[in-house]
Amino acid sequence: DAKTTQPNSMESNEEEPVHLPCNHSTISGTDYIHWYRQLPSQGPEYVIHGLTSNVNNRMASLAIAEDRKSSTLILHRATLRDAAVYYCILRDDYGGSQGNLIFGKGTKLSVKP
Amino acid sequence: EAQVTQNPRYLITVTGKKLTVTCSQNMNHEYMSWYRQDPGLGLRQIYYSMNVEVTDKGDVPEGYKVSRKEKRNFPLILESPSPNQTSLYFCASSLSQRTYNEQFFGPGTRLTVL
Numbered sequence: 001d002a003k004t005t006q007p008n009s010m011e012s013n014e015e016e017p018v019h020l021p022c023n024h025s026t027i028s029g030t031d032y033i034h035w036y037r038q039l040p041s042q043g044p045e046y047v048i049h050g051l052t053s054n055v056n057n058r059m060a061s062l063a064i065a066e067d068r069k070s071s072t073l074i075l076h077r078a079t080l081r082d083a084a085v086y087y088c089i090l091r092d093d094y095g096g097s098q099g100n101l102i103f104g105k106g107t108k109l110s111v112k113p
Numbered sequence: 114e115a116q117v118t119q120n121p122r123y124l125i126t127v128t129g130k131k132l133t134v135t136c137s138q139n140m141n142h143e144y145m146s147w148y149r150q151d152p153g154l155g156l157r158q159i160y161y162s163m164n165v166e167v168t169d170k171g172d173v174p175e176g177y178k179v180s181r182k183e184k185r186n187f188p189l190i191l192e193s194p195s196p197n198q199t200s201l202y203f204c205a206s207s208l209s210q211r212t213y214n215e216q217f218f219g220p221g222t223r224l225t226v227l
Contacts, residue, residue, distance in 0.1 A: 032212045043117075043203045043218030044156070091212040099144055099210025100158035100171055 004088045009108040012078045020073040020107055022088030027068050032091050035062065035073050036101065037084040044087070044103070047073065083111045115140045117219035119204050125225045126194055134189045134222050136204030142217075144210045145187040146171065147179065149200040150221075156203065162187055163210060194226040 005023040012018040024033070035047040048055055048062045050071075055062040061074040075082055087106040117138045126132055138145065146161035148171075158171030162181040176198055178190040187206075191198060202222045207214040 034212070036216075041221075043205075043221050044216075045218065046215035049213070049215070093212035098158070098161055098169065098171065099163075099207070099216075100146065100148075100161065101156070101205075101216060103156040105155065 004090060004104055006086070006088050006104065006107045008105065009110065011110045011112065012075075012082075014080060014111055014113050015077050018075040018078045018082070018109065018111075020075075020086050020088075020109065021070065022072070023070045024088070024090055025069045027090060028092065030092050032093060033062065033064060033068075033071050034089040034091055034101070035060070035086060036089060036103075037086045038106070039081075039084045044101075047086070049091075078109075078111045080111050080113060083109055085109070115217070117204055117206055117217050119202075119219040119222050121222060122220065123223050125227065127227050128195055129193050132191050132194060132224075134191075134202060134204075134224070136187045136189065136219060137185050138187075138204075138206040138217070139185065140206065140208075140217065141184065142206040142208055143184070144208065144214070145181065145204065145206045146216075147177070147187070147189050148203045148205065149173065150203065151200050159189070159202075161210070194224075196226050198224065199226050200224060 034049040036044045038044045050062045063072045085106040147159040148156040150156045160179040162168045204219040205216045207216040
């Protein structure tokens, strides 16, 4: 699985949008972009994933650059509950995969009231 | 409620005393795995299981055993724990190992080996 680069930390104000960037310049054509987050004292939690097109779900939006070398996770209105470490993970999809998620250091998001 | 449960949540033990951390999921998932999380090293996969009676080593399997006799359960066994196995452990499950299946994580087990 290819490597990703994320800022160590970011701050946001409550009820404002948050854009969390991720660089993955060595991404291959079959790598999916996944985002997970880990709230304090909890296990990781799936947020969203995509391949080429932008994706939306109830939690967030994922914007993928046209060349796929970067992506941005968008939280439309940050709440205090969104304070967590956010991980951008690339996963190749092939039948022989051991299915593991390779977590980097992630971005620690702080949300101010 | 769909969930992955782990027991115990906290455990302090001594070197060499065998222990088992249980993991159970109620989503009929085929794929289950164990991770450990250590400061500065992130989460690393210990073992995984594609289905009942099918298990395989992850990236850091030394000192651990697993079994998958039933679909819902995937216990992690430390036959002779050592202090370097002090860590935060997470069990995860998903429909399959394929990338489009999201993984669900348990709440974690904090293990201290003295």
